[in-house]
Amino acid sequence: MGVIETAGLTKAYPGVTALDDLELTVGEGVTGLVGANGAGKSTLIKILLGLVPATSGSASVLGYDVATDGGRIRGLVGYMPEHDCLPADVSASDLVVHLGQMSGLPYAAARERTSDVLRHVGLAEERYRPIGGYSTGMKQRVKLAQALVHDPRLVLLDEPTNGLDPSARDDMLALVRRIGSEFGIAVLVTSHLLGELERVSDHVVVLDAGRLLRSSATTEFLHATGSLIVEVLGRPDADRLLGQALVDAGLVARPAGGTMVEVEVRDDTTPDVVRDVVVDLGLGLVRMQERHHRIEDVFRDGGAGSVQPV
Numbered sequence: 573m574g575v576i577e578t579a580g581l582t583k584a585y586p587g588v589t590a591l592d593d594l595e596l597t598v599g600e601g602v603t604g605l606v607g608a609n610g611a612g613k614s615t616l617i618k619i620l621l622g623l624v625p626a627t628s629g630s631a632s633v634l635g636y637d638v639a640t641d642g643g644r645i646r647g648l649v650g651y652m653p654e655h656d657c658l659p660a661d662v663s664a665s666d667l668v669v670h671l672g673q674m675s676g677l678p679y680a681a682a683r684e685r686t687s688d689v690l691r692h693v694g695l696a697e698e699r700y701r702p703i704g705g706y707s708t709g710m711k712q713r714v715k716l717a718q719a720l721v722h723d724p725r726l727v728l729l730d731e732p733t734n735g736l737d738p739s740a741r742d743d744m745l746a747l748v749r750r751i752g753s754e755f756g757i758a759v760l761v762t763s764h765l766l767g768e769l770e771r772v773s774d775h776v777v778v779l780d781a782g783r784l785l786r787s788s789a790t791t792e793f794l795h796a797t798g799s800l801i802v803e804v805l806g807r808p809d810a811d812r813l814l815g816q817a818l819v820d821a822g823l824v825a826r827p828a829g830g831t832m833v834e835v836e837v838r839d840d841t842t843p844d845v846v847r848d849v850v851v852d853l854g855l856g857l858v859r860m861q862e863r864h865h866r867i868e869d870v871f872r873d874g875g876a877g878s879v880q881p882v
């Protein structure tokens with residue numbers, strides 16, 4: 573049985589179908605839920621928490637029916653909401669203790685767990701200061717900590733990198749990965765930035781306008797394409813020169829930006845042919861590697877326009 577299962581799950585708001593006949597199974601590990609703004613990610617999470625009723629179809633979380641067992645599910649699941657929802661005049665420490673107690677922990681246990689989770693998410697002395705003075709990155713960490721305080725089986729993280737600068741985003745992604753791998757907690761994490769999910773997820777689910785576009789292991793999204801990317805240096809027009817020489821050598825080659833050329837792999841000898849051509853031209857070989865599909869190729873094929881690769 574999956575950690576999350578949906579069957580024919582549909583949510584219609586007046587004038588918009590947020591989820592459309594969704595059939596989904598999410599297992600252990602880290603699952604990335606990707607989709608453009610409005611694809612239905614937050615709606616799915618709210619239904620899974622039993623906070624919003626579905627129009628039709630069914631869903632279960634950890635074996636419990638979202639329609640009837642919402643309270644039980646919320647006791648076993650941690651939720652990091654997308655939007656800023658933290659009180660400004662309370663410290664992270666007091667807030668997380670309070671939310672731990674609301675999840676059913678006795679006071680002493682809530683204090684102990686709060687100290688642990690705030691350390692895990694990287695909040696040190698500042699945990700005793702009011703949240704109003706925190707940076708966006710620190711606030712995101714508080715939201716993550718409160719999702720973990722009651723030792724959940726599953727966490728639902730809605731856009732945890734929202735509003736973060738590149739370095740804070742990297743830190744948050746590393747934390748998400750650790751939750752899945754070191755702590756053994758199943759994770760469903762949403763983002764509209766595809767490259768992020770590629771980095772931290774074992775499995776990727778792609779939603780497009782409320783419909784399931786694709787669900788597969790991340791490695792399947794990254795399978796090789798049968799071409800090589802060759803980067804050279806030595807002359808400003810090195811790519812043009814190399815491209816022509818490779819075509820003359822009987823290979824199919826095209827420019828790939830900068831001083832890079834993409835070469836179709838004909839057989840096992842292709843890398844040797846490329847190397848020899850580069851040497852004959854007196855160019856320097858910077859790299860030669862297999863080109864991989866990236867997750868955004870799914871959107872290029874599937875048609876969802878506004879998802880941004882990073």
Ligand SMILES: Nc1ncnc2c1ncn2[C@@H]1O[C@H](COP(=O)(O)OP(=O)(O)OP(=O)(O)O)[C@@H](O)[C@H]1O
Nearest residue numbers: 585586588590607608609610611612613614615616
């Ligand atoms: N309470 C609501 N009433 C009416 N329409 C809604 C409501 N909540 C969501 N929607 C609509 O449902 C669709 C899906 O919204 P949802 O928030 O689930 O998408 P999302 O993938 O999470 O996007 P975002 O990243 O922008 O949050 C959107 O068209 C949205 O406008």
